[in-house]
Amino acid sequence: MKAAVLRSSRAALRPCTCRHLVGRSYSSTESSPESKVAILGAAGGIGQPLALLMKLNPLISSLSLYDIANTPGVAADVSHINSRAQVAGYAGEEQLGEALDGSDIVIIPAGVPRKPGMTRDDLFKINAGIVKSLCTAIAKYCPNALVNMISNPVNSTVPIAAEVFKKAGTFDERKLFGVTTLDVVRAKTFYAGKVKVPVAEVNVPVVGGHAGITILPLFSQAAPKSSNLSDDDIKALTKRTQDGGTEVVEAKAGKGSATLSMAYAGAVFADACLKGLNGVPDIVECSFVQSSITDLPFFASKARKEWRGGSLWIGSSFRL
């Protein structure tokens, strides 16, 4: 397939030599380091609003939008926004290498979404193959990138990505994340509504996985604490969080699953990764990572992101 590559017309920022903070290059015209973020599946329901939110992130200097089709239009549109990131659109497999080259973070919302009556596992057949081929290209073109996996079923696509990277000899457990931030976003929203506290002050860890009962919000650890939540209230909040994805799938009635809230959650998680890469201390977000906390090889828990001697270090501060 032949497709156009679109770049915003802004002249490329030239990095200067100030590498004092965390060993990353800085642009002479911007105060933040240079960071390239690639979105694979950028023309989709999640990909488009995620591209918009990433374009607004001042930590990003280069935003690479890849999909099998329609990315030139999305890139042209987003590139007109007067924010820092330079935007390039890539469409078709022959442009995947260029889209990925030099990426610091790759976000993957590529694949099919659910329809009413389906479980996330029903997406496995199609999405496993998509994720496998995209991760094979990541191993080749940007083996050091952090990978933020959104494509479902996250409980399976993350282990698939790990196997692809192991086979390629590039696997680093500290750099592969299943994005479970939407579960946290939902838990915070539902808890704030029930307890009647400002949602901006709320924090709720969500551990386990990203499907049905594997999504385990720890309302016992929610902040600010509430003394008047009954066991039944906690059960109802837990169930609503676990069923949040299905609630949206049913409301959309065949037109897909969560896209806008997922784009927001994906942007929050990517921002945490960028801050971790830039040496900001105490960045903690729950995510589905290779883990030794339980007998399961992968488990979502609080993961700390900080720059330590050239790579991101994930320390688990999980407690029950």
Ligand SMILES: NC(=O)C1=CN([C@@H]2O[C@H](COP(=O)(O)OP(=O)(O)OC[C@H]3O[C@@H](n4cnc5c(N)ncnc54)[C@H](O)[C@@H]3O)[C@@H](O)[C@H]2O)C=CC1
């Ligand atoms: N982790 C989470 O919390 C959530 C995950 N999801 C998952 O995200 C995925 C995407 O959802 P939507 O954006 O709503 O779907 P969508 O169908 O609107 O968009 C998917 C995009 O992926 C593209 N695509 C397909 N094969 C590709 C390939 N080989 N390379 C690059 N791009 C490719 C399609 O062209 C399309 O533009 C689904 O698997 C969905 O289940 C959705 C919501 C929340």
Ligand SMILES: O=C([O-])CC(=O)C(=O)O
């Ligand atoms: O439910 C789905 O299929 C999409 C998803 O993962 C979510 O919204 O949490």
